Amino acid sequence: MKKTYTVLATLALVAMLMLGCKAAPATLTLAQGKPEIDAMLKAYAAAWGEANGIEVTIKSIGGSSNISLGQQLKADYAAGDMPDIFGINGPEDYKEWQAIVADLSAEKWVAKTSVAFTYEGKVYGFPVAVEGWGMAYNKDLLDKAGIDPATLNSFGAYEAAFAKLDGMKAELGVDSVVSMAAAADMGWVTAHHNFNSLLSNGLPYGDTSVADALLAGEVDATRLAEYADWVELLFKYADQKVLTTGNYDSQVGAFATGKAVFLHQGNWTDPNMAQANATFAMGFAPHGSMKAATDGIFVSAPSFYVVNSESKNKKAALKFLEDLAMTEAGAKYMVQEAGMIPAFSGISLNPAGQLSKSVQEWSAAGKVYSWNQYLFSGDFRDKTLAPIYNQFANGAIDKAKFVELLTDAFVSRK
Amino acid sequence: MRAHTEKRLVFWLFLAPALFAFVMVILVPFGLGVWYSFTNWSSSPRTGAGIAFVGLDNFVRSFRDPSFLYSFTITTAYTIVNVALVNVVAFALALLVTSAIRFRNFYRAGFFVPNLIGGLILGYIWQFIFNNAIPSLGELLGIAAWSEPANLLLARSPTALLAIVIAGTWQYAGYIMVIYVAALENVPVELHEAAQIDGASPWQRLRAVTLPMVSQAFTITLFLTLVNSFKQFDTNTSLTNGGPSAMFMGKPIFGTELLAMNIYNTAFISNDLAMGQARAVIFFLVIALISTAQVRANKKREVEL
Structure with missing residues (x-):
């Protein structure tokens, strides 16, 4: 008898729970x-x-x-x-x-x-x-080296600045000039963000002509060659350990602790900077993926x-x-x-992070380039392009081969 | 007659819950999976993409994809090295902890503990060891080669594969050791004594007495390590995530993307769930074939007392 009650009570409870769910x-x-x-x-x-x-x-x-x-x-x-x-x-x-x-x-x-x-x-x-990204720079270190960040807007300017900073590494107390990552899980830095320099640097906002041509399998060899110079420059002056095996933490950490002058990341690193107590002045400079001056960063x-x-x-x-x-x-x-x-x-509040402020300034001045990397599928960026960048970063292939592989990838893209 | 019917009824009634669960969570998904591998299923409402039967297309395209062929090759290589290393280490550890050394129970526990750490976390731990601990140690000891970026294990794909083997062995050897320990303790002492009286050296005793007597354990351990190596995914993901890249058939691809990860990436990065499913079917067939062959071969060598 008692058992029957228990069973009935349980059933009733279950039924109530089920009803309860429906009336949520x-x-x-x-x-x-x-x-x-x-x-x-x-x-x-x-x-x-x-x-x-x-x-x-x-x-x-x-x-x-x-x-x-x-x-x-x-x-x-x-x-x-x-x-x-x-x-x-x-x-x-x-x-x-x-x-x-x-x-x-x-x-x-x-x-x-x-x-x-x-x-x-x-x-x-x-x-x-x-959000936006460009070349995040440590202004204190640049001041010490006598480099004005406003002049960093073309390949030539970066080439000279990187060489100068590389010669002053001991003086500035840095391990490398630029903190760049190209390991397999960092494909989003190379094959998404850096790749976008090729697609939209120097073009009016919203202009997808370069991306459209590449999607159609037509490669502008001059633009690609200038871009390859830029990638080579970044890889050359990067900390090789961070470049080939580093993860997000080691890449951002090197910059936040003042061990690198530049960081190839965006304003989403602000919380990381706060965590690392990075107090130096910082901001964004444009990418130097072209010989011509490009006055703007990538914002969208x-x-x-x-x-x-x-x-x-x-x-x-x-x-x-x-x-x-x-x-x-x-x-x-x-x-x-x-x-x-x-x-x-209509929102008057401002974010606290220095890099976010820098993005806001570029944006307010209208000096922005679009994000066109999303015009390519994730499959193409992550599985086709990322290994090519990684090969180049590892030194397994040279610049000529890098250009050749990229060209092949665009032409044979399914 | 009535008793017989009742017996059968009871039999099926008791079986029903388990059978229901088995059908719903194993047979039906498996059958569905095989069916999906012959379609262009994508699990997203992409316009104009209803499910259509495409025959063997997914299988044909898989075997034409360099990254899949490459994954197959390195997974085979990984499996051979990993099975050998795990078993040799595990057997050596088992011999050690069944010998008359002090603190052997402590060692038994110690060697087993890594197995309790999840493969994902373990991968991150070893990534830290390979990328940070070893170079720091090299700096401390004044060995510059250890902190040379190009010399890091995870910087080149063949050594990165070896790194997965090392992490995998560290995790799995303790578990396999326990199986060997159980088998070694069941070898009758008389056999060893008899051999000793006959003047057999320790090496001869290992070969002629111990090994044949634990061959049953080998059937189990080889099966477990073989299947586990083939299915390696979690440590692969956290330790190398497929990198660094390598060139294969003229195409740059991920250098340490083992089969399970290739299937995962095909399904979720390439958004080609049906092709991922086709690869999973191939994967299943290969594992089933190889492991059946292995168990048969091992069974023949087992000694019955």
């Missing part, structure tokens, strides 16, 4: 690829959720773990568990998810930004922030939030994005908590 409050899931802002975004989302009676779940994927957001999304999609809002990086990602990405052209925040993700005239992506929104058009929570998702862009709490989270450069006008 409204939910919203956001999957994003910037683990460094995970805690801040979660705090903001919790506060927003409380105010709107919606339970918001933030999933942050990427960075140090070995699974990327794109991979996680594929698994989620296969499992029928697609998030309501998710991050994409650019046109290649967009095409992957095209069928379920909602058109956001009618949203209010669209008018307040110039870097939203658009495709064929329609707005699809909410810009997460503005690194990723965009898109709304899942099949989601039941679409309304909540749209409101979440709108509040993020248009409310004071949203601005406070983006700028002060997460330390990002906001992609929207």
